[in-house]
Amino acid sequence: MATKKIGFTCAYAPVPIIEAAGFTPFRVFPETDSKDQSGYMLHDNLCPHVKKVLDRALDEDLPELEGMVFINSCDSMRRLSDAWQEARPGDRTILLDLPSSNTDASITFLAGEYKRLLKTLCQWNSVDVSLDKLKSRINAWNSLSQTLGNIEHAMGKNFYPGLFSQYQKIINLSAMHGVDKAFLKAKEIDPDKMSPQKGHAPVFIFGNLLFDPKVFNLFEEWNMHVADNDFCTGSRFVNSVDYDASKDLFYSLASSWMNRTPCARTMDIADPGAIARKIVDRAKSCNARGVIGFTVKFCDPYLARIPMIREALQQESIPFLMIEGDCTLGSMGQQQTRIEAFTEMLEV
Amino acid sequence: MMYDYFKNMVDGVSQKLLQDPDSINAKKKYVLEIAKIGQKLYTRDEKIAWCGVTIPFDLLNSMGVTSCFVEFVGAMLSSNETAPIFIKEAEDSGYAPDSCAYHRAVTGAMLKDIMPEPDFIIGSSSPCTAGLAVMEDMARRFKKDFFILNVPQNNSKESIKFLTDQIKEMTRFITAHTQKPLSMEKLGRALEFFNESSLILKDIYNLAKQTPSPVDNKLLKDFGTVIGLIMGTREGVEICQAFKDELIDRIESQKIDPSKEKIRIMWIQNRIQYKFPIEKMLEDFGVKIVVDELNDVTWEPMDPDNPFESIAKRIISIPYSLGTNERIAHMQLLAREYKLDGAINPCHWGCRQGTGVRGLTTRGLKDVNVPVLNLEIDCVDSRNLAQGQIETRLEAFVEMLT
Known part of the structure; x- marks a missing residue:
């Protein structure tokens, strides 16, 4: 069982990739008792999700992380990535570009970004890239998805x-x-x-x-x-x-x-x-x-x-x-x- | 209403130019060309496209499309003091007051049927998420075809290829709506005009760097953003040349008053669009805005043999397309080149993109000894303007700098 954690903040960060690189995912939720101090880096009119995550980073309210995955999903997430590098300059971070439209060209580009993510995470963990491992984690993910889908169906x-x-x-x-x-x-x-x-x-x-x-x-x-x-x-x-x-x-x-x-x-x-x-x-x-x-x-x-x-x-x-x-x-x-x-x- | 506004502007400025044909009149010529675009948008003689800010207007011009970024309309409505009517309309229809007023004004104008119906819509992911959202809403309301240019946030080989391919796809999208294929000859000419304009722009900005600077607080207001609408045209070259001539004339005829330049500052992001005499206030304090953040040529010359990739690289080179570190590095470069004493950031309300990282940009400029005054201003919506408060803060900032 992997114990080293990789942080992420956006649902477009695929957990199977994080796990295929031998890491445990750690979504940094905006839930914290840390004091409100992100305002000196980011404007007050940015979303509380981003500001609270940054508060956690500034207040060391995080487990030990091997790195952070950011997604360029919206302006606020982009700004969080920028601010994180300033707040915790020693952290390893990667920012993935996420296209706004779901065309074939966008999907192909994002596929390249996901490939880059796996390669980078494997480098961080000093392990080889293994597509078999990725397939295995995707299968596990799909099993979870299916089981949760059954629960959703029942709740519906x-x-x-x-x-x-x-x-x-x-x-x-x-x-x-x-x-x-x-x-x-x-x-x-x-x-x-x-x-x-x-x-x-x-x-x-x-x-x-x-x-x-x-x-x-x-x-x-x-x-x-x-x-x-x-x-x-x-x-x-x-x-x-x-x-x-x-x-x-x-x-x-x-x-x-x-x-x-x-x-x-x-x-x-x-x-x-x-x-x-x-x-x-x-x-x-x-x-x-x-x-x-x-x-x-x-x-x-x-x-x-x-x-x-x-x-x-x-x-x-x-x-x-x-x-x-x-x-x-x-x-x-x-x-x-x-x-x-x-x-x-x-x-x- | 907007047609009349632009028509009156075109007629009025044309008259003034006729009365004084021998003088340089850079600003008047510039206003005339921009007003002509506005007039064309409301005349519908050509195919019309509403676009995002970083769309390559030279390419669209070469394909016979009248195009403009929607924030231009927000700025126009603000400058003629009608924006609050449209902003209120948007808010009454459920659009949040926390969002950017450029976009709320445009949305309100669309709801009140004063936005000309386009033939198609092209959005871009740069500079901001909110801008793209308003484009999608526009496509939905007008029931028009929609294209998005996804601008990656880095200039890697893959990113440039991705954007290049999209620009090619965009030309096919445009052709499908105009029934006119792209003429490489026309594009080549547009890029030549663009390159010519870029060279003159560099000269303009180099002249502005002189001490004392030949610019005044209004001359190059938002110039770098708006001139992009006409840079791929002969008129664009002429306008740039007129500005260059104007600055040279000011230098040669010693029209520059050094007492108005005790302090040299940069204006970050966009200016205030409605009538608010901040430039005059600064002038009275002896403060000169020598540069706007986006008044710069950040791209290499366009390669007519490789037009799409050139355009892609250009779009990515705009400081807003990249990360904050690159944006700060660009501001630091401007600070050195323009010998800045300070900078003013209006912190346009509702802008997560530009204003979002104001703490980081402030610190980045502080690292090169440039203090920043962060104001809290809505650059489009004048309803909540706290004029007295801003005056006091400006005064304190100037005192600190002196």
Whole structure:
């Protein structure tokens, strides 16, 4: 079992690559008691995700890391990469360029970036690049993805108290301790042996980060049944790799990451604004009576798309609640009244 | 409304130029050419494309497309003091006040139907995520085809090839909408004009470096960004030449007042677009803006035999396309070349790209003994302007520098 850790902050960093290089992944969540000091490097109007991660870096609130993987996914992430180098000049870091559109040329380019990532990480760990090892980690990842998919499917059909929180813990486990540990935990969950309950409002939730399992327990207390989710810390994180044996392995990885349900920063140029339609489709397919969006403040990719999402949901008469904050348990507590009023309105 | 605005500007400036045909009139000629682009956008005689800031306008011009970056409209609306109306429209429609006001103004203009409908849209991932998001929204609302130039953040061989291939693909995308294939001859001519303009621009900036500098606080305002719209044209060359002539004339006729240059500063990122007399205030303090951060030629000459790769390298060379370290290194270079005493960063509200790392840029300039005044200004939305506060901070900064 690898003990050396590689930090990362964005869901476009493929965990199978980190593991194939012999490292344990460690997602640096913006959860910290560190004092707020990132402001002297980054402007206050950058998203709290990035600022809190930087606070952790400045305050040494991190385990020992062999290096950090950054993704050029949005302006804030780019700036985090810049600031990290200043805050911790001794750290090994790599910044991957992530195209904004999912064209074939973009996927090919990203495949090159993922290849560069594996090569760099293997150098850092003084091991040889092994495609067999990468295939093996992709298989493990796909097994986890499939198991979590089964849990998601069950949660979409029925409300199982406490299950979403367990699901979130498994995703966090995969992000912070590796896929194998998460898979073992996931296998322990069998919704067939659990008792579904009625009376909670089925809701589809989406956004960027919502990672604290306790938040989902609160949602249940507030009469919400999370029927499906779309977060980079949730369903978007563990998506399976469609491995095409006739194609380059890195191309398959890049294609899977670019073609999965995208973060708002990734666009389908053939279908501008597709994110709105996709959210409507997801909400409908899990029979959600309402949709709640959670985004961190100052997140440009989501802020720009919220009006089109609202419009699309309105056209389908699906109630929508938008919540902005720092997506921690603390900020969620302040939203109790709004969320309760929303779920009451859904009239279960 | 916007057509009338640009038409009045074209007519008014043309009249003034006719009244005084022998003088250099660089600024008037420049305003006239830019206003003509605005007028063309609202006339629709040619194919129209709304674009991101770093799109190669020389290439689009050579393909007969009238094109412009959308932030230009945000700036225009701000300068004619109508931006707050459109910004409010955007905010009332759910666009967050925390976002960049250039983009909120453009979105509001689109919602109020005053943005001309384009034939297609080309966004770019540089300089910012928010700019690309507004382009996508535009493509959705206008139901127009959308192309993205992904600009990698490094100048590796792979990155340059990726961008080069995309530029080639972009020309095929444009051809599909104009039904006119790219003429390599026209592109070659555009690149020649571009190279000629670049050489003159270097001369302009070298003249601006002199002590005392022949520029004034307004002459080259946002010049490096906006001149890109016309650099691949004969008019672009003429405008650049007019500015060069203007600066030479000022030097030769000793029109430069050294008392207005007790302190030499750089303006970081973009200027304030609405009427706010900050340039005059600085002038009264004896402060001269000798350089804007983006007023520089960071690219090698375009190679007509290898046009697409040349253009790709040029786009990547723009300081905003690269990481902050490169941006800081560029600012430090300007600090040395222009013998700067200080710098002002307006810290445009809502800009994660440019303003985001203000702490790092401040420290980077401090390393070369250039203090930075970081203001808190929305460069487009004047509604929350705290004029008195800014005046006080400017005064304190100037006192510190003297």
